[in-house]
Amino acid sequence: MNATADQVSALPPVPEAEPGSAGAPCAYAALRTERSITRVRLPGGQPVWLVSRYADVREALAHPGLVRPVIATWPPQDAEPWPRQVLTLLELRGDSHKRVRGAVAPAFTPRRMEALAPRIRAVANELIDELLREGPPGDLIAGFTEPFPLRVLCEFLGVDHTECAAFTEHTETVLDATRVPLERTLRALDALRDFAADLVDECQRGRGHGLLGQLARAPQGEGGLGRDDLISVTISMLIAGYKTNVQHFGSALPTLLERPWLVNRLRARPDQIPDAVEELLRHVPLMNAVIVLVATEDLDLGGRHIREGEAVMPVIASANRDGGTFAQADEFDPERTPNPHLTFGRGPHYCPGGHLTRMQLRIALETLLTRLPGLRPHTAVNRLEWDEDAPLRAPLRLPVRWDQRPPGLRDEDGARP
Numbered sequence: 001m002n003a004t005a006d007q008v009s010a011l012p013p014v015p016e017a018e019p020g021s022a023g024a025p026c027a028y029a030a031l032r033t034e035r036s037i038t039r040v041r042l043p044g045g046q047p048v049w050l051v052s053r054y055a056d057v058r059e060a061l062a063h064p065g066l067v068r069p070v071i072a073t074w075p076p077q078d079a080e081p082w083p084r085q086v087l088t089l090l091e092l093r094g095d096s097h098k099r100v101r102g103a104v105a106p107a108f109t110p111r112r113m114e115a116l117a118p119r120i121r122a123v124a125n126e127l128i129d130e131l132l133r134e135g136p137p138g139d140l141i142a143g144f145t146e147p148f149p150l151r152v153l154c155e156f157l158g159v160d161h162t163e164c165a166a167f168t169e170h171t172e173t174v175l176d177a178t179r180v181p182l183e184r185t186l187r188a189l190d191a192l193r194d195f196a197a198d199l200v201d202e203c204q205r206g207r208g209h210g211l212l213g214q215l216a217r218a219p220q221g222e223g224g225l226g227r228d229d230l231i232s233v234t235i236s237m238l239i240a241g242y243k244t245n246v247q248h249f250g251s252a253l254p255t256l257l258e259r260p261w262l263v264n265r266l267r268a269r270p271d272q273i274p275d276a277v278e279e280l281l282r283h284v285p286l287m288n289a290v291i292v293l294v295a296t297e298d299l300d301l302g303g304r305h306i307r308e309g310e311a312v313m314p315v316i317a318s319a320n321r322d323g324g325t326f327a328q329a330d331e332f333d334p335e336r337t338p339n340p341h342l343t344f345g346r347g348p349h350y351c352p353g354g355h356l357t358r359m360q361l362r363i364a365l366e367t368l369l370t371r372l373p374g375l376r377p378h379t380a381v382n383r384l385e386w387d388e389d390a391p392l393r394a395p396l397r398l399p400v401r402w403d404q405r406p407p408g409l410r411d412e413d414g415a416r417p
């Protein structure tokens, strides 16, 4: 469709997240009822096909005729393409993508994740020690949901967490790509490449640990990766591997804390935490209009004809609330089974970090509930101030209280897992 500027400006805007929420569930409910696939305009003025029903989002994510564009080629620019030697996993396609994914996949299995669990638990306990020293009250965003996923990712990759300021500024610029000038995004990608290259060189000299050390030691050619591949993996993990969790966990905790019956139940029955985690992954409407796919051919999707070159945005947050797939989809049901949410995507680019995310959420909840007895909001959850500008939203602060132990009773006297 070669829409004129007037036709594009007449399109409705992409739904904005509702204030105080990670997403736009009401607007998507209307779209799912009227027409699953509809043309909208992004804030930058680009027309896209927004996909809202579960079955269509599921199909779009794994459709062979829809690819993730290389950063800097979408939205189309007049400027000369910026030279880039290394692409991220999301930008790689076909056999190159399959080869790199195949090499990293064994590191993400549930069994490998469980081997990491004691370290992750130790990080959670260190952060709670700090909260206990200073509170109550305490802020769970600054004190827990911000630092925890970053520390977990550093443990997993084998990066010294005291050095993370060297990359967080750049990863956050890349994640903000729809709102910052393209040149800034590309400079941030270059800075990440330089940071990753130094790290990979250290690992190849035998000084690495974690995932990167392990990948660097695997002989190249026998499933092992070359230097550029390792840099690509490092950049991809830094960009995709902590901010999603920071924002998801920050938005998930109010859902939990405003249900004291659930907090009490999960504290008494930690075996029910994994199902509650799965439902938090479905219910928090985090993955809004953030995934862009471009059609490499004319194709039909959900009864719409999509032309080659047109952009399609499958909205996972909407699919996860589709009443055709999930009974009482807007309700938070911590016992929901089955729970076939699409939070981690689908198809060749589905998220490799699903098990790591599940495990860190489980450990975080077990630790918070055990070590902060009587954990409750200090400010009413519906009066929290949210970061309304970020593409993935979360509360800016989450003030909480908890019951202090009687003097003389040490934390270790029965509370610590």
Ligand code: HEM
Binding pocket: 061, 068, 089, 090, 091, 101, 153, 156, 236, 237, 240, 241, 242, 244, 245, 248, 286, 287, 291, 316, 343, 344, 345, 346, 348, 349, 350, 351, 352, 353, 354, 356, 357
């Ligand atoms: C709440 C947490 C997370 C959510 C909601 C999430 C969601 C997603 C989704 C939907 C995709 C697919 C995007 C697409 O199809 O275009 C994806 C890809 C990816 N995710 Fe995650 N993710 C999370 C955590 C993580 C973690 C912890 C890691 C790594 C440690 C990670 C690493 C990646 C990578 C590397 C990709 C690209 C994979 C590829 O292109 O083959 N993610 N993620």
